[in-house]
Every structure is written in C-alpha cells, then in structure tokens.
Amino acid sequence: MEIRFFNTLTGTSEVFQPVHSDCVRMYSCGPTVYDFAHIGNFRSFLFADLIRRTLEFFGHRVHHVMNITDVGHMTDDASADGGGEDKMQAAARRMKEDKKSGRVPEGAVQNPDDPYQIAKYFTDAFLEDARTLGVKVAFEYPDNVLQATQHIDAMQAMISQLIQRGHAYVGPDGVVYYSVESFPAYGRLSGNTLDRLMTGAGGRVSEENQANKRHPADFMLWKPDSSHIMKWDSPWGAGYPGWHIECSCMARKRLGRDVIDIHTGGEDLIFPHHECEIAQTCGATGENSFARFWMHARFLLVEGEKMSKSRGNFYTVRDVLQGRVRDEKGQPTGVSVHPAVLRLELLKSHYRGNMNFTHKGLIDSAGVVRRLTEFRARLEAASGGRCEAAVDLSHPVLNAFAAALADDLNIAGALGAILPWATTTPADPAVALGVLERVNDVLGVAPLATSGGEQASDEQAEIQQLCAQLDDARRRKDFAAADQIRGQIQKRGYDVKTSPTGTLAEKRLA
C-alpha cells in the first residue's frame, strides 16, 4: 500500500519512500527540560509516535531519535546572540518556589542551583510521562533519546566544519554565526526567504544589535560566555552552543546519515528552528537536503482558547491524569484520567489541523477506549484467547484502517473504519483478535501496553462491598437504599452496571 505524507518542504502530499530501504530514519524535536512538558508538547510527540507506529505497521523498520534540550538557552534571543535570562536559571528560581509550594516533592532536587539536577529531574519526568502515554521512543532512552549536553563535542566539530566550508564566521563580538547568505536555499522550508524577511519584518529584523552580524538573519552557533550557567571549553572560548545546532548534529550522528527520511516537530519550529537546521546540516554535509520529509503538527487549543497559565487552561500530562482538568463549569473534575484516554484524545484529530482539547472530548475518548477494551475482552472470551497472527490487508477492516493511515495519517478515517466493527460479533473471533492486535499496535490504547500504577486494592474491596450491598438491597426490593448505594459508588468515580449475575462497578476512565 502506498503511503502518502504531507511534506512541509514542498507543501504537497507525496508518496513516502525511505532513502535506504533497510530502515526509515526519523528525528523528532523533543522537549526542553526546564519544566514539566504540557499536553501541547505531547500532541507533537504523540504525532511523531503515530508516524513511527504507522510505518512499522506497514512493515518498515524505523530508527526514531528524539532530542532533549537541556542546554540553558536564553529567554530573550531577539538579537540572536543571546540575551535575557538563562532558562536554566529561571527554572532554578521556579524550582525553589515550587519546593516551597509542594509542587515539586521534597528531596526531588537536592540543589536547584545545579542545572544538571534540574535537567535530570524534568528529563525523568518527561520520560515517565512519555512512557505512560506509550511514546515508543521513550522506552529507548538513552540510546535514542539524546541529551544535548552530552553531544557538545560533536556540535563543536560541526561548527568547525561550517567555518571551514565558509558557512560560518566569528563576529567582532567573538560569537560564531551562521551566514545565511552562504546558503541560497535558506527560506525554502518556511517561505521566509531573505528578501521576504527583509521586506516583511516591518523593520523588526533590522533593528539594533545586528552590528556584529553580516546579515540580520544570521544566527548563533556558539556563544563564548564565561558567566553562563552551563558552559564548555571551545576553540571560540568557553561558552555554549546555539539552539539549532544540537538537532543537526545529533540527528546526523545517531542516525548515521547525512540525509534522513523524516523530521518532525510542532508548527512553531518551522521557522526559524528547522530552517536553520537545514542550513547547518546541508552546509556541513554538502548535501542538498537534510530530511526528505518535514512534518509538523498544528497547535493545540484548550476549550477553544490558547493554552496559557493565566487563563487556567494550561495542563501538563500530570494535571490531566490526576484529574485537574476543568469541566464546563471551570471546576477541576477530580476524576483521574486513564493514560489511554489522554493518548487517544491527543491522537484522534488530524495533525495538520488545530486540535481542540476539551473536557467533553476527553469523556468521548474514554468511551472509545472502553468500547475497544470491551471488544477485545469479548473477542478473547469467544476465541478462548486464540489470536490469529496471520492477518493481512486482505481483511476488509484492516484494509480500511490501513488505507486511512496511509493517506497522510487520516486518524479519524482510521477510527471510522474500526469503531462500527467493534460493536459487531465477528464470525471468527481469533481472526478479529489478530486484526485488533494490529490496529492496536498503531493506536496503543486497547490496552495501553505501559499501564501506570493500578488503583489501590483497598478501594477495589470497598467498592465490591458496596456492590454486594446494592445487590442485597435490590433483592429486598429496598430501592431507595439501592439508589442511595448506587449514587455512592458513582460518586467515587465508578460506573455501575447491574446484571442478572450481580452488580459490577467499573472505574471511569475519565
């Protein structure tokens, strides 16, 4: 089956073919570790995970690499040579406040003034969140999840190479800059070509502080700065690398090729980050492309609005899972959300459109997860657990599912193919189970392989006892008591199902 992806580089949907047939090499821009990652970040990471799983579904071997930005970049890079507050220092400041407020557990970070400890804390938190949500690459740390601070040497080597090849220079201020004029293809990805940047910026680009650069759009590769909180020796003085170089460098190094297949990120990274990555990599390798496909996920809105801390609609993964999502009345629901539900919610709309994260959507996703899970249980019961492994695209449901995914990751179409099927009673449950297995290799929600901690069994026992009381009341036809008990169970976040064989209570998924 032919796979098509929309390529930001060409602005069209193209047939995907790996450069080397042995393996698809893809690189995803990962998180910075100055704070907990939020659900918008994860929309992008799950999008990358979906690409990977889809390619694997179609039989490709995939080498997926993601970076973690742990170099303390500056909050204000307006002049492109580093200004403002160091993000690691800002994180340290927040960390101290958070320790006081209890948001960060006592003892989690011994010394907030040590940037490596802060980075480690948030890196661990990120990996935990990513694994909870089934992001495959997170299970491949540290092999395929690379930290920038551990590849400084390689970055310096690439910077030297760029200077040698005439793509970079040391400015009068001692900063190493990339010369955008040395790379004619600059702007091809974003449409922000040099002439457009000049005319379109409304004077912003050509403002002050450009004196050290040959062209206003030149960007920093290395900044000597002995006062920086994280710094490394270099031929250009002790300092730190520019933001863009880590990706160029680590992708090339870890994937082992000068031209990779796919590069992903959020839409905000198209310019300048990815534009600069292309300039750097092509400048160093001499190739005329870096990644064959550039794929970007649109932004996520929350309840129709931009996610922002001041609006109170800013959610980390933890916020959602632990029931801090606000409902329509603006109140935290207090109902914990199953990771599979959040995974599906962040996956279920097309990556090239804005996604609107809502409480209602979460409930909706919970219904889908429950339905698929129950479908699996029914199939397992019917087949005696036998799962036919030899299913292929000749199966109509799997074929429709695959065809949708192959069409630029049409996830809604793919769900549309399986959801009606999930209410049927397939003639051959073992085959159906095989199909569901393949489907779930991509979706990863029924079940989510990585489940987090299960509920305390104390609670389970209590609920079971309440169910028994409910059954007893119903047997006595004391319906007032029965309704009261049912309300009690529901209040604890359970759905109550009465049946001839006794009442069952199931934890709500969201």
Place this chain on the structure above:
RNA sequence: GGGGCGGUAGCCAAGUGGCUAAGGCAACGGAUUGCAAAUCCGUCACGCGAGGGUUCGACUCCCUCUCGCCCCUCCA
C-alpha cells in the same frame, strides 16, 4: 506588513467534480430495567465559512472576502 495552515451538523471529525456527505459523542423514539447505567434497534447536515466564476453538474477546481491558528523574538 510578509510567510504558512485551516473553517463540514449541538460537539469531535472523515470524504468526493455527478450513486443516499464516513464514523464517534450528544440528543430524540423504542426494546430492556424497580428506576437507571450498559447493551440492542431506529431517527438525526436538501447542506459542507460568505459571495462570485468555471462546468451539463462543485461541498470538492479558480477568484475575492471573512473568521481562526502558527511563524516572522524563545516556544510542540
């Protein structure tokens, strides 16, 4: 001002130059139930942001407008 993406029912969300515009949620009617929940059956867009144009025929192609989002400072 410049670059880019998107606007399909109450909500989420597919799709196509021409059979009845997927699917899910919600809603409504029915079966079931002590009542519910779950489940099952059924109903639910003469219309696809607005206005033009091309065409035998457009929601699907072109133009204009409008609204939303991203980038042009760090940001998934």
